[in-house]
Amino acid sequence: APEANGVTEVRYDVTWDRETAERSEIHVEMSFRVDHDEPVALSLPAWTPGSYELDDFAQNVRSVRARQDGAEIFWDKADHDTWRVHPTGPGRVTLAFDYLADALDVGSAWSAPDFAFFNGTNLFPFPEGSGLEFGSEVRIHTEADWGVATGLTPDETASMSGASAARAAPGDGEGSDALDTRAYRADGYHELVDMPTFVGAFDVDSLRIDGRWYRLATYPEGALEGEPRELLWDQIEAMMPPMAAVTGRIPWESYTTLLVFDPGLAGGSALEHANSHLGAYHPQFIGTPILASITAHEIFHAWNVKRIRPADLWPYDYGRRMPTELLWISEGITDYYADLALVRGGIVPREVFYRMTGQKIGEVSDLQPVALEDASLSTWIGPRDGTSYVYYPKGSLAGLLLDILIRDASDNERSLDDVIETIYEEAYLQGRGFTEEE
The missing domain is CATH 2.60.40.3650 (Immunoglobulin-like)
Structure with missing residues (x-):
């Protein structure tokens, strides 16, 4: 070494x-x-x-x-x-x-x-x-x-x-x-x-999906079992093909989902990694669409941000803040593709996708106007005006609009999928992050 x-x-x-x-x-x-x-x-x-x-x-x-x-x-x-x-x-x-x-x-x-x-x-x-x-x-x-x-x-x-x-x-x-x-x-x-x-002491089992092993580890023992566990497995199995189709590649040999359920938590959150993610939730999340949505979001992050990453974040510097104007692409567009994975995988009907989009429009409308780039830069200081995480819903809506514009300009021959695939090939596979110009 x-x-x-x-x-x-x-x-x-x-x-x-x-x-x-x-x-x-x-x-x-x-x-x-x-x-x-x-x-x-x-x-x-x-x-x-x-x-x-x-x-x-x-x-x-x-x-x-x-x-x-x-x-x-x-x-x-x-x-x-x-x-x-x-x-x-x-x-x-x-x-x-x-x-x-x-x-x-x-x-x-x-x-x-x-x-x-x-x-x-x-x-x-x-x-x-x-x-x-x-x-x-x-x-x-x-x-x-x-x-x-x-x-x-x-x-x-x-x-x-x-x-x-x-x-x-x-x-x-x-x-x-x-x-x-x-x-x-x-x-x-x-x-x-x-x-x-x-x-x-935790529960763990595995499933092979399209030639790759997926592992689900949950704590405490017995917290996620029976039908709710089978449901989450069914959802992961359904969301994987449409997510992998975006770049045409699955960049890991195995993937591990690590989940903690604790009644002391007020809600839930998760964090992405290159071949895994870690989530912590109140038990009320078990069996709900929001758990499937966050799971899809974190898995798609393995492509978008862990590999397709702004140049400002490449490589990681662990000793300082690393602000970037492009965090809305890493988080917001990931959120858009999480929604797409749910509907493309048949986990939710189109009507639910429309409803989720409407909720994001309402969420953004209720906040004071802020540019996506500004919101991305400010996340490191946690603004107290309610815009700390607006780059999630607003970035997701921007992804939807970009997708519509690309499809309209190409008579539906091209889409945002093609942009994601191109950046994957021309930035990540070349060992670098993407720039604002790209």
């Missing part, structure tokens, strides 16, 4: 068991090899892509320690979210800490007595200095009777597949029979932190 600031053989060990659950903490250890005695700066992201707000995850870090080959070494802070470790020479260095997992938010980390979820942006520091292309291993240590669900690639060389795995302990390699270890790998930091993870 490429080096990062003279760092090689990067590994992250995550421990979540009944003991850490009592403290609502996840234990994290980042270890790597160095061939020098120069300080290494390790930073934690300030935000999770898709959640356009600064969360400063470093505020949840506690009990920091550093060691090299088993011996304690000196560390200090370089800034508010960067730790600096001081190797004594060549060897394997470890930064260890506990992370407070108490935020029931899809961009954060949360825990219950028998369950936790986290995003990679919460737990995984990166070495400053040489880019984010370095590969890494991830080892999750948990109870033998608990499961793990994640979009990360299993590392078959380090772990058996299935519920059990080779046993190992975090740190410098000392063995233990206390916990099971599940091993994964990532080819780069962007991939690493784009994979939300469930650990604990």
Whole structure:
């Protein structure tokens, strides 16, 4: 794997068991090899892509320690979210800490007595200095009777597949029979932190759709079962073909839907990732059209924003705000295609599509006028005038109007689908984001 600031053989060990659950903490250890005695700066992201707000995850870090080959070494802070470790020479260095997992938010980390979820942006520091292309291993240590669900690639060389795995302990390699270890790998930091993870007791099943595996993991156990679970599976199976037809490509080998249901939530939200999404809902969402709608929205995001992305967001910079005037394309047009997927897939009739469109018109009409570009830029500061998320409904309506204009100008030979496919080919497949001019 490429080096990062003279760092090689990067590994992250995550421990979540009944003991850490009592403290609502996840234990994290980042270890790597160095061939020098120069300080290494390790930073934690300030935000999770898709959640356009600064969360400063470093505020949840506690009990920091550093060691090299088993011996304690000196560390200090370089800034508010960067730790600096001081190797004594060549060897394997470890930064260890506990992370407070108490935020029931899809961009954060949360825990219950028998369950936790986290995003990679919460737990995984990166070495400053040489880019984010370095590969890494991830080892999750948990109870033998608990499961793990994640979009990360299993590392078959380090772990058996299935519920059990080779046993190992975090740190410098000392063995233990206390916990099971599940091993994964990532080819780069962007991939690493784009994979939300469930650990604990939850329901999970899978379905093969058009040659790809889809997995549904839900917490708590029994929250989504029977007919409501079958309904959601039927809806996912129905929405996938029309969404995939837009670009003619399914850019993942498998896709995981991770859902948490908790009566303490006032509503529901979800966050997109390249081959998964994480949703958190009040149980009243179960079996409703809104759950199908949000699911379609998040799955289409795997094309639009995770791959088709404004140049302002390419590549992600995890330490600062990344404002863009084009967020209405990433969110609003995704919302339009979520509605299209529901009607094209036969999940809802056309009349429901018309009604949803009318509701968006009413929602936008009730707000003070604001340009889509301005609303996109302002999302990072959360305007208090009611326009914080207007780029969703207004952007969706703009997508509808663009679709109508293209179809009208081409005698219905072309559509917005062709635009999406072209940008996918000419921007994403070329390894870049799209510009305003495009």
